[in-house]
Amino acid sequence: MKKYDFNQVIDRKNTFSFKWDNVSYGDKDMLPMPVADMDFPVAEEILAAIDQITKHEILGYSIVPESLQIAAQKKIANDYGWETELAWQVWIPGIVPGITAACAAFSSPEDGILTAIPVYHPFHLVAGWMGHPLHTFPMIEEAGRWTYDFVAFENALKKGPKVFLFCNPHNPGGTVFSTDEIARIKALCHQYDCKIISDEIHADLIIDSNVKHRCIQSEISFFATSKAYNTAGLGGAVAIIPDAATRLAFQKKTFGFFPMLSRHSIEVMLATYAMPSNWLDSLLPYLRSNHTLLISRMNQLPGISMLPLEATYLAWIGFDSQMHGDFQKRLFDAGLHVLRGDQFLGGDFVRLNFACPEVQLLKAIDIIESVVYATR
Numbered sequence: 001m002k003k004y005d006f007n008q009v010i011d012r013k014n015t016f017s018f019k020w021d022n023v024s025y026g027d028k029d030m031l032p033m034p035v036a037d038m039d040f041p042v043a044e045e046i047l048a049a050i051d052q053i054t055k056h057e058i059l060g061y062s063i064v065p066e067s068l069q070i071a072a073q074k075k076i077a078n079d080y081g082w083e084t085e086l087a088w089q090v091w092i093p094g095i096v097p098g099i100t101a102a103c104a105a106f107s108s109p110e111d112g113i114l115t116a117i118p119v120y121h122p123f124h125l126v127a128g129w130m131g132h133p134l135h136t137f138p139m140i141e142e143a144g145r146w147t148y149d150f151v152a153f154e155n156a157l158k159k160g161p162k163v164f165l166f167c168n169p170h171n172p173g174g175t176v177f178s179t180d181e182i183a184r185i186k187a188l189c190h191q192y193d194c195k196i197i198s199d200e201i202h203a204d205l206i207i208d209s210n211v212k213h214r215c216i217q218s219e220i221s222f223f224a225t226s227k228a229y230n231t232a233g234l235g236g237a238v239a240i241i242p243d244a245a246t247r248l249a250f251q252k253k254t255f256g257f258f259p260m261l262s263r264h265s266i267e268v269m270l271a272t273y274a275m276p277s278n279w280l281d282s283l284l285p286y287l288r289s290n291h292t293l294l295i296s297r298m299n300q301l302p303g304i305s306m307l308p309l310e311a312t313y314l315a316w317i318g319f320d321s322q323m324h325g326d327f328q329k330r331l332f333d334a335g336l337h338v339l340r341g342d343q344f345l346g347g348d349f350v351r352l353n354f355a356c357p358e359v360q361l362l363k364a365i366d367i368i369e370s371v372v373y374a375t376r
């Protein structure tokens with residue numbers, strides 16, 4: 001089996017990296033673990049596709065070929081168990097703009113947008129971008145994992161939102177929703193006439209090998225290869241929208257706003273779908289090992305706790321603010337950048353991206369331990 005070297009440390013500084021060249025770092029030597037991209041080299045099949053474009057020397061406008069449509073259709077059927085039609089696909093430059101367009105199409109200033117919190121920040125920020133009311137309900141801890149408070153979910157649905165933003169696997173917290181949970185979510189949204197907009201970008205990043213990602217098969221479902229194959233900076237995603245009227249309403253909010261996909265994005269997605277599965281077969285054990293290392297060390301620390309993730313490489317680490325104060329700032333001052341729980345409407349938590357060589361993770365753990373044990 002082909003091996004990928006995830007231990008390799010690649011210097012990403014001075015590459016205009018959103019993660020490594022963050023302006024807030026100044027001259028400080030920071031270890032960045034905020035935004036969700038991986039510090040691993042991209043697979044050589046993907047790099048070869050980019051080389052081919054460079055050799056050809058042309059960067060004109062591109063179309064989405066049928067081969068890409070078929071490749072996405074096959075993956076959604078084979079890996080997530082959903083048989084879809086090619087006509088249902090709408091290719092878009094990214095999922096975040098897709099979510100905004102979906103909200104523009106189906107929410108209004110009267111009814112608003114519903115999401116579970118904590119959540120990936122564009123899910124709650126979009127309400128402010130649109131000027132629509134935001135409705136939320138909390139995730140709760142149950143049997144050692146994060147799930148919905150279904151009573152609070154139903155109460156929020158009663159307020160009349162027309163759009164429910166569903167993140168599966170959930171970011172942050174890593175929940176992969178079970179078939180039963182998905183059935184409950186669908187039944188409730190159907191009962192209250194609320195469209196489900198589903199974001200499944202983390203579907204391949206399964207940490208708990210006992211769980212399987214299943215699609216909710218909702219009005220609009222977004223998929224992308226960009227997280228699991230580390231091509232997030234290139235953009236490119238697909239929306240699956242079975243109903244023709246819903247599809248047209250969504251597309252109308254994209255016309256004139258969404259650029260065409262670049263040749264790079266298309267060729268890279270084609271190469272990604274064509275890749276043998278051993279990229280994930282190599283990546284996932286590496287991420288699982290980092291996850292085990294992190295969770296075992298975190299849960300030994302006073303006033304620090306972390307639930308195991310079912311998916312994603314984004315650890316959601318709780319802290320006791322009585323003991324640790326402004327923990328995110330203290331970590332930042334000590335040279336580790338993790339995201340503040342508040343960014344996700346999540347309170348006393350930080351989010352740490354562990355998709356990095358183990359040596360970097362060990363350094364991060366050292367910093368966390370030194371901050372936890374430092375007297376304030």
Ligand SMILES: Cc1ncc(COP(=O)(O)O)c(C=O)c1O
Pocket residue numbers: 036093094095096097120167171199201202224226232235236237
């Ligand atoms: C749940 C979720 N959706 C979407 C995105 C970003 O998607 P895109 O780059 O396609 O807009 C992220 C990035 O971290 C994410 O975590």
